[in-house]
Amino acid sequence: MVEPEWMEHARALVGKEYGRIYAWDKVNAPMIRQWCEIMGVDASPYLLEGGVHAPESMLQVWCMEGFTLRNYPPGSTTENPFEVLNLMEIQGLGSVVAVNSELQFIRAVREGERLYYTTRLDSVSPEKITALGTGYFVTFVMRYFSEIASGDQEVGELLFRVFKFKPAQVAAPGAAASAPTKPKRPAPGISNDTQFFWEGARSGQLRIQRCTACGTLRHPPGPVCSQCHSFEWEAVTASGRGQVYSFVVMHYPEVPPFEYPNVIALIELEEGTRLITQLVGIAPTDVRIGQKVQAEFHSYDGGMVLPQFRPVRSAN
């Protein structure tokens, strides 16, 4: 296949090594303890036995920038190790999905060590056509080191691969006169355990699974009651009233057909179970935790019915 000319510039970057990105903090016990708590891992083997050392799979955590993008400690490189992705973006490959991530560990890191990593653009695949769209698999390898006066030591490696692509079903430039095909929503995977929920949605009901042995409500649906381990259950219809328990606003990457910024909310129903859903009828900047909402049902792509929630004004 003949590649477009701009790909020559992209391919010329393969093998390029980008400079160091340092950790803000030395390896420390509070971060280890908090990470273990979030991951549901017992921290005591890392904090008590044989001196403080970090779980290997925390490796990437140490050198993260935090909430502000590209906010790295002094001494870190100012180069953008992902410049090849920017090159592709300019060419209309605006979407990206992470494909795989592989960690290799050379040794555990101990309290007080300061880490940094370097990035190498490892490979760019030939053009691939996938269900998502057409683009390139791009692989980066980050090598992690511990800074040591007598000579830095490599402690591990992260392979990170993304698919950078132009989404399928987007009208080609010049074809703007004809109506572009609207990409469809991903359809839910429906199993024996979840069929009742989607059937309920089609008839305008928000259904919750209830254990017939102990009466516990549960969502998302599953085959077994987490309280009493009974396999017996029935579906009850919820009122549809609830409140915003938590939410995130997705800005990037933009995946069609969703509109961005895309608010994804965790709604706590008045019955007590929670579900992840989209909000309608509200600007992303106006969403508040605790806001009262009401379920409504919308059809998409000729047949799929999804429950979504609309804020309601509190009756005062």
Ligand code: ZN
């Ligand atoms: Zn039960």
